[in-house]
Amino acid sequence: MTATPPASAHLRVRPARAEDVAAIFENIGHWAAQGKMLVRPMQNIFENLRDFYVAEALDEEGNATFVGNGALHILWGDIAEVRGLAVVPHVQTRGVGRALVAACEAEARRVGIPTLFAWTYSVAFFEKCGFTLIDKSRELHPRVWSECLRCPFFGGCNENGLIKRLDGVPMPQNLPEPPPAQVPPGIR
Numbered sequence: 001m002t003a004t005p006p007a008s009a010h011l012r013v014r015p016a017r018a019e020d021v022a023a024i025f026e027n028i029g030h031w032a033a034q035g036k037m038l039v040r041p042m043q044n045i046f047e048n049l050r051d052f053y054v055a056e057a058l059d060e061e062g063n064a065t066f067v068g069n070g071a072l073h074i075l076w077g078d079i080a081e082v083r084g085l086a087v088v089p090h091v092q093t094r095g096v097g098r099a100l101v102a103a104c105e106a107e108a109r110r111v112g113i114p115t116l117f118a119w120t121y122s123v124a125f126f127e128k129c130g131f132t133l134i135d136k137s138r139e140l141h142p143r144v145w146s147e148c149l150r151c152p153f154f155g156g157c158n159e160n161g162l163i164k165r166l167d168g169v170p171m172p173q174n175l176p177e178p179p180p181a182q183v184p185p186g187i188r
């Protein structure tokens with residue numbers, strides 16, 4: 001894992017590049033091994049590389065240290081998921097997670113997606129970012145279950161779903177109906 005940057009370092013968030021994939025893979029793998037998030041194979045990261053943002057701490061000489069990653073994955077015309085969000089160990093609560101979510105939100109606004117969604121165990125963090133906890137036993141957008149089939153907890157989901165409606169982004173016109181979902185057993 002990368003070194004801890006000084007507290008005074010300047011934070012930069014930018015779209016991920018191919019050369020970032022090893023660091024993203026290692027960072028997600030670290031937290032997935034602790035059960036904090038879904039493991040993400042390297043192939044999955046490459047295939048979805050344009051979804052990802054990387055956060056870097058810049059020192060006074062402009063040298064960059066990788067401090068986190070997050071992704072915005074479009075699920076349908078009206079909803080996109082913040083996923084693969086992970087800040088490197090020892091850099092928590094310095095605003096890195098919030099900056100990555102802000103980058104995802106800006107991208108959703110750019111493409112005209114009015115709703116953000118997240119599955120997580122870090123409810124308080126997402127609430128600080130303006131998300132609201134939802135009751136997952138209620139009828140949800142069918143696309144939010146898109147990754148559940150590859151989740152080891154498919155049969156016993158204990159993640160929390162949170163949603164954020166983006167002010168000023170209208171619902172897209174003429175949206176087709178999404179396909180029906182395979183909702184994990186035991187949800188409702």
Ligand SMILES: CC(C)(COP(=O)(O)OP(=O)(O)OC[C@H]1O[C@@H](n2cnc3c(N)ncnc32)[C@H](O)[C@@H]1OP(=O)(O)O)[C@@H](O)C(=O)NCCC(=O)NCCS
Pocket residue numbers: 031036037082083084085086087088091092093094095096097098099118119120121122124125126128
């Ligand atoms: C969850 C995570 C992304 C948060 O990132 P972070 O950089 O530590 O969070 P930030 O510093 O941007 O925090 C933003 C706000 O949330 C709060 N916050 C962050 N983590 C929190 C937690 N676990 N519990 C309560 N509040 C929390 C911060 O105190 C801050 O509040 P403030 O604005 O009042 O100061 C990071 O801790 C992480 O990578 N965790 C492991 C992997 C994970 O759980 N990923 C999410 C899966 S989707």
